[in-house]
Amino acid sequence: MSQETILIGLAGVLASASPLIFAVIGETLSERAGVINLSMNGTILLAAMGGFAVAYTTDNIVLGFLGGMLIGALVALVVAFASITLQQSQVAVGFVLALTCRDLSYFLGNPYMGLPGPRLQALPIPVLSDIPVIGQLFFRHDVITYISFIAIFLAWLWIFRTRPGLMLQGIGEKPAAAYIRGANVNVMRYVYTIIGGALIGLAGPAFSLATRAGWMGTISGLDGFGWIALSITIFGGWNPVRGALGAYLFAFLQWLGLVLQPVLTQVPSQVLQVAPFPLMILTLLLVNIGNAEWVERTLAAMPESARKIFSKILRAMRTSPPAALGVPFERD
Amino acid sequence: MIKDRFGNLAYQLAALLLAFGVVSLILISVDASPSETYKNIFKGSFGEMRKFAEVLVAFVPLLLVTAGLLVTFSSGLWNIGVEGQVVLGAIATTWVYRLLLESGLPPGLIIALAILGGMVGGAIWAALAGILKVFGGVNEIFGGLGLNFVSTALTIYLIFGPWKRPGVASMSGTVPFPDEFSLPLLANLRISPWALVIAFVGIVVIYFLLQGTYFGLRLKAVGKNFRAAYLLGIPTWQYAMYSFLICGALAGAAGAVQVAAVYHRLIPSISSGYGYLGLMVAMLINYQALWAVPVALFFAALNIGSIQLPIVMKLDSSLSGVLQGVLVLFVLLAAGVRQKFGRKAQ
Numbered sequence: 001m002s003q004e005t006i007l008i009g010l011a012g013v014l015a016s017a018s019p020l021i022f023a024v025i026g027e028t029l030s031e032r033a034g035v036i037n038l039s040m041n042g043t044i045l046l047a048a049m050g051g052f053a054v055a056y057t058t059d060n061i062v063l064g065f066l067g068g069m070l071i072g073a074l075v076a077l078v079v080a081f082a083s084i085t086l087q088q089s090q091v092a093v094g095f096v097l098a099l100t101c102r103d104l105s106y107f108l109g110n111p112y113m114g115l116p117g118p119r120l121q122a123l124p125i126p127v128l129s130d131i132p133v134i135g136q137l138f139f140r141h142d143v144i145t146y147i148s149f150i151a152i153f154l155a156w157l158w159i160f161r162t163r164p165g166l167m168l169q170g171i172g173e174k175p176a177a178a179y180i181r182g183a184n185v186n187v188m189r190y191v192y193t194i195i196g197g198a199l200i201g202l203a204g205p206a207f208s209l210a211t212r213a214g215w216m217g218t219i220s221g222l223d224g225f226g227w228i229a230l231s232i233t234i235f236g237g238w239n240p241v242r243g244a245l246g247a248y249l250f251a252f253l254q255w256l257g258l259v260l261q262p263v264l265t266q267v268p269s270q271v272l273q274v275a276p277f278p279l280m281i282l283t284l285l286l287v288n289i290g291n292a293e294w295v296e297r298t299l300a301a302m303p304e305s306a307r308k309i310f311s312k313i314l315r316a317m318r319t320s321p322p323a324a325l326g327v328p329f330e331r332d
Numbered sequence: 333m334i335k336d337r338f339g340n341l342a343y344q345l346a347a348l349l350l351a352f353g354v355v356s357l358i359l360i361s362v363d364a365s366p367s368e369t370y371k372n373i374f375k376g377s378f379g380e381m382r383k384f385a386e387v388l389v390a391f392v393p394l395l396l397v398t399a400g401l402l403v404t405f406s407s408g409l410w411n412i413g414v415e416g417q418v419v420l421g422a423i424a425t426t427w428v429y430r431l432l433l434e435s436g437l438p439p440g441l442i443i444a445l446a447i448l449g450g451m452v453g454g455a456i457w458a459a460l461a462g463i464l465k466v467f468g469g470v471n472e473i474f475g476g477l478g479l480n481f482v483s484t485a486l487t488i489y490l491i492f493g494p495w496k497r498p499g500v501a502s503m504s505g506t507v508p509f510p511d512e513f514s515l516p517l518l519a520n521l522r523i524s525p526w527a528l529v530i531a532f533v534g535i536v537v538i539y540f541l542l543q544g545t546y547f548g549l550r551l552k553a554v555g556k557n558f559r560a561a562y563l564l565g566i567p568t569w570q571y572a573m574y575s576f577l578i579c580g581a582l583a584g585a586a587g588a589v590q591v592a593a594v595y596h597r598l599i600p601s602i603s604s605g606y607g608y609l610g611l612m613v614a615m616l617i618n619y620q621a622l623w624a625v626p627v628a629l630f631f632a633a634l635n636i637g638s639i640q641l642p643i644v645m646k647l648d649s650s651l652s653g654v655l656q657g658v659l660v661l662f663v664l665l666a667a668g669v670r671q672k673f674g675r676k677a678q
Contacts, residue, residue, distance in 0.1 A: 038473075078661075086668025091410055091473065092615055093664055099608060100657025106650035108362065217648075227477045234474060271489045278485075281478035285468045292469035 007136045009255055015141050017244075017251035018148035019044070019206035023229035024236060024243040025155045026199030030076070032159060032238055033192035034172040034324045037079050038094025040200050041226025042101025047071040047204025048222055049109035052215040055205070056117045064118070065144070065205045072201015073194050075101060080193040084186050087328040102223065112215045119213035120144055144210050151199075155240035168192060172322030175329040185329045203229070231280045235287060237319030246283075253279065290318035340670070347666035351659040358654065364647055372644055373652070377637035385521035389594060390632035392523075392531040393418065393586035393603075397610030398617075398624045399531075399538040400582030405619045406542055407575040408555035413461040413476025415607030416483035417454040417580045421587025423487060424453025426598040429509055429591070430495070439512045447530070447588040454584015455577045457483065462576035466569045480607075488600055495598065505599035515593035524593040531589075534582050539621040541578075551575060583607060609635075609656070616660045618667070631656055 023040060030037045037043075047068035055064025075097055082093040120142040129139040138149070159165040167188070170178035175185045207222055208215055228250060236243025261267075289295055295314070299307050356366035377387050397414055404411035411417075428449035432442045457479060464475035492501045515524040542548040553561040554571045562568045590602050613631055617623035638652035 082665060082668060086665065086672055088664055088668040093661070095412070095611065096615065096657055096660045096664065099612065100654060100661060103650040103653030103657060104358075107358075107648045107654050110648040111362075224481065227481075231474055231478065234471075266493075267489075271485050271492075277478055277481035281464070281470075281475060281482070284470050284474055284478065285464060288469040288471075290469070292467060294467060295469075 007133065009259065010252075011137050011140065013248065013251045013255050014137065015145045016211050016254075017247045018145045019203040019211060020225065020229050020232065020247035020250065021148045021152060021244050022199050022206055023203040023226065024232050024247055025151055025240050026072070026196040026201075026203070027229060027233040028196075028236065028238050028240055028243055029155065029159075029168070029199070030193045030196030031233065031325055032168050032172045032322055033189045033196075034175065034322060034327065034329070035080060035083055035189055035193045035196075036090045036094060036326055037076055037193060037197060037200065038091055038230070039075050039079055039097035039101060039226075040094075040229055041224065042098040042105070043072050043075045043197065043200050044203045044207070044226045044229075045105040045220075045222055046075070046101040047201040048208040048220070049105040049112065049204070049215050051205030052117055052208040053109065053112050055209055056112060056115060059118065061118045061120060061209055064209050065202065068203075068205035068208075069198040069201045071204070073198040076193045076197020076200070077190075079197070080190045084189050084193075084328065090326050098226065106217055109215050109217055113217045114214070117214055118209065120210040142210055144206050148206075152240050152244040159240065169322075171329075172324055175324050175327075179329070189329070200226075200229075228277075228280065231284060234319065234321070235280070235283050237287065238322060250280070286317050287319045290314035291320065343666040343670045343674070344663060347662035348659065350666075351655070351662045354658050354662075355651075355655050359647075359651075362647070364645060369641070369645060369647065369651070372641060373634060373637035375637070376640045377633035382521060383636065385518070385523040387629070387633045387636045388523045388528060390606075390635050391629050392527045392589055392593075393606040394610055394613065394632050395531040395624060395628040396534045396582050396586040396589070397606050398613045398628050399535040399621070400579035400586075401610050401614040402538055402542060402619055402621050402624070403551070403575045403582075404579045405614055406548070406555050407551045407572055408558065409465075409572060409575060410473050411458070411461065411476060411576065411579050412473050412608075412611065413458065413479045414579065414583045414610060415603055415605070416476070416480040417457045417583035418587040418590075418603040418607045419480075419483040419487055420457035421450035421454035421584030422591045422598060422602040423483075423490065423587075424456075424584065425450035425588040425591040426490075426495070426506060427453075429513065433509055433513065442513055443515060443592055447585065447592055450588025450591070451581040451584040454582070454587060455580035458576040458580020458583070459573065462573045465576075466572060484600075487598065487602065491598060491600060503600055505595065505597045508595075508597040511596075514596050515589070517593070522594070524589075527589045527593045530585060534585065535621065535624055538578075538582070542621060547574075583610075612656055612660050616663055 023044060027037055027040060050071045051064040051068030054067035055061050058064075078097060079090065079094055082088045083090040122140060122142050123146075125139040129135040131139070157165075159168060167178060167181070167183050170181065171183055171185050171188050179185050203225075207225075208220075212221065214220075229247075232243055232246040232250060235246040299311055299314075302310065359366045359369055376383060378384055397418060400417075401411060401414060404414075425446045428446040429442070432445060435442070437445075461472050461476045461479055464470040465472045468475070491503075491505055495506045497507050515526045517524050542552070550561070550566050551571055551574070553564070553566060554568050558568055561571075586606060587603060590604075591598060595602065609631060613624065613627050617627050634652040634655055638649045641647040641649050641651060
């Protein structure tokens, strides 16, 4: 394979990961605030369909993206209302919404199936796109891919380098302490869940108006991405940068499956396409195993030198969810 | 207590009405007549004996999956991997068939072994989610979801790889086995009375297991308060594993029935989403085994009744999923409203 083909392939990986990146950042913000938005798989499909339908009807691609974000925000509002105000199980409500929104997207999207719709065009950045290698990789994308690059950085900056971001970490880790410091925990949770939902919704049109333009109903191949984004959020340890790396890794593995297909002819192509999933479980296992009780016991029983090495490795991989994730907050 | 029940029923009725109201609005928004649609769904499910038999065909795996999920929910586990456990049940059943078809054993014995194999297959897949949870610290929701994807990949690999039809492999599945090796059907209908028997035995066993045994009581103790149960001396992680195994076996039975009584082969979408639908049923009945039968039947009727919607009304058949989802959503919300505002009013 020539260098040119590889570069185009890798640039494609960066672009095709952009919907996942929005979804992962959205989920990260929501979970950082203490609310799991499990509806993601359905939300993305509904936003993909809705965004496409809006862009098709109005012939305005920007309205399409905004429509997708609005859908994501509205679904998140239901999750927030059920879990924060009514204190119902976030998992139950999110799961029901995941299935319902998926079926709703197929039902309402029926008239838009297979229609030729608008699609975001590539917008090479002058000068920068002429830099060898780097220009090809990073500066010949469409607008939404550039926004995904910026979003990673902004989300990281917001969570780890600003005062409101510190407060956000607080309401997810120790809501009672954040409340004493003056944070209105439940209002903040509403706000972050809805903003996170809007970002998750953005993933929809990022598929249907850009990377996988069009709406094809059940054969759109978008069913499942929401669950992937959920695993990547955990893999990323609720850190936007690490989460983005997870999304790129996933997109890279999918591309690799495509590239290797002619070489591995005895493996059916459908298997290569799902190959990243078992790897995802494996990584989840690696980042979680440090939390298991028997690991701690085994470590304690090890000789001093071995224990140091093993616990260092485990700690480097390990991620722990925000302490108050899924726990309702009541001030009394 | 009686008043409480009545209050609960009022909230659930309100949720039911609201759900139908919302779905009617959705239908009106796409220029479809709600009454016409509901009538067609009813006609498509209970209108003829042949269609009602189809409803029962869908009802069997749904009831089995729901029965299994009642066990994992009792012990506080969200076994979302149930979908993959159905698939593995189907794979294991097909595997046993392939091993024994030429063995000369009586067909009845082969069928029994194949279904048993399916139950073991489902239980093994559930045990994987359990091991990931108990020994790997991986939340059962994420482990289960991952395993669901793997099970789909495994099915497709087998259909296109080692188990492919002679000549060309295709999405239509593996080679069907001869009729005498499938569960006998009722005359001219697609439903097997044996499949119904398996499903009812499943739910009855689970009902008594949860309501009438010490095991069920301890299981619920683990679900209600993991830490307290541990301190009381209940071997908590063993009980978590037991509930995974029981649920997996029942889900596996659902997959086995799909192979042994419905498709007579392994097909790519062998589970048809019954695992996820079972989760919805379990939530809707608030984890009460007594309600599993009517609600599973209702959900199966919605699924079958909406199949003809694309032909008679040009509506997508996913409407059944929307109706089921909106219904469960409103019941959950109603329970929340009742807990939050109902008590204050009293």
